[in-house]
Amino acid sequence: AQSVTQLDSQVPVFEEAPVELRCNYSSSVSVYLFWYVQYPNQGLQLLLKYLSGSTLVKGINGFEAEFNKSQTSFHLRKPSVHISDTAEYFCAVTTDSWGKLQFGAGTQVVVTP
Amino acid sequence: NAGVTQTPKFQVLKTGQSMTLQCAQDMNHEYMSWYRQDPGMGLRLIHYSVGAGITDQGEVPNGYNVSRSTTEDFPLRLLSAAPSQTSVYFCASSYTGGADTQYFGPGTRLTVL
Numbered sequence: 001a002q003s004v005t006q007l008d009s010q011v012p013v014f015e016e017a018p019v020e021l022r023c024n025y026s027s028s029v030s031v032y033l034f035w036y037v038q039y040p041n042q043g044l045q046l047l048l049k050y051l052s053g054s055t056l057v058k059g060i061n062g063f064e065a066e067f068n069k070s071q072t073s074f075h076l077r078k079p080s081v082h083i084s085d086t087a088e089y090f091c092a093v094t095t096d097s098w099g100k101l102q103f104g105a106g107t108q109v110v111v112t113p
Numbered sequence: 114n115a116g117v118t119q120t121p122k123f124q125v126l127k128t129g130q131s132m133t134l135q136c137a138q139d140m141n142h143e144y145m146s147w148y149r150q151d152p153g154m155g156l157r158l159i160h161y162s163v164g165a166g167i168t169d170q171g172e173v174p175n176g177y178n179v180s181r182s183t184t185e186d187f188p189l190r191l192l193s194a195a196p197s198q199t200s201v202y203f204c205a206s207s208y209t210g211g212a213d214t215q216y217f218g219p220g221t222r223l224t225v226l
Contacts, residue, residue: 004155006155009153032211032212036215042219042220043117043203043205043217043218043219043220044156044203044205044215044217045217046214046215049214051212090155090156092211094210094211094212096210096212098144098163098209098210098211098212099210099211099212100146100158100161100171100172100210100211101146101158101211101215102158103148103155103156103157104155105153105154105155106153106155
């Protein structure tokens with residue numbers, strides 16, 4: 001079975017500053033990794049995903065993530081955040097294409113002017 | 114396309130009552146799933162379906178029932194509501210399973226008194 005740990009429950013950040021959200025996973029087999037975002041009072045939407053190939057994955061809204069197999073990590077970064085990036089971010093993992101998705105507990109990002 | 118729709122948006126139940134949360138998608142997706150979201154716990158899979166007539170349990174299936182008679186609809190039934198089922202419920206769909214992009218509905222906020 002796989003599991004996901006998001007190391008920060010809340011990350012306060014100033015507008016135009018960079019942000020990094022940390023995600024570690026555990027699995028004995030190859031994984032597919034995802035970051036989803038949930039804006040207030042909405043459902044989740046996909047930011048980016050790693051299935052195979054290049055370990056640096058670019059997503060929507062200027063976000064990117066790097067898959068590090070040796071460190072079993074998939075950290076999410078954005079070089080300059082906007083107020084509109086205030087949301088909850090979820091890391092998720094599955095081990096096969098029809099597999100069940102396992103979510104982390106989420107990281108709340110609060111961007112202030 | 115309407116995407117994934119859920120009804121109702123809000124519901125208050127008394128302990129012991131039963132109800133059905135509705136979920137529908139118009140994207141011809143085979144895979145549909147139900148999650149519950151609780152603070153600090155991320156999203157946990159309740160039940161999922163890989164096609165009409167095929168369902169299976171997720172991580173937290175107790176107290177919930179599902180069926181899938183059509184590709185479009187995937188209702189979630191609470192058999193006898195308990196306060197522990199107070200949560201926000203999300204339905205999601207995708208072409209294949211967890212490794213495919215999941216499209217989430219807007220959620221149903223359920224309170225059990």
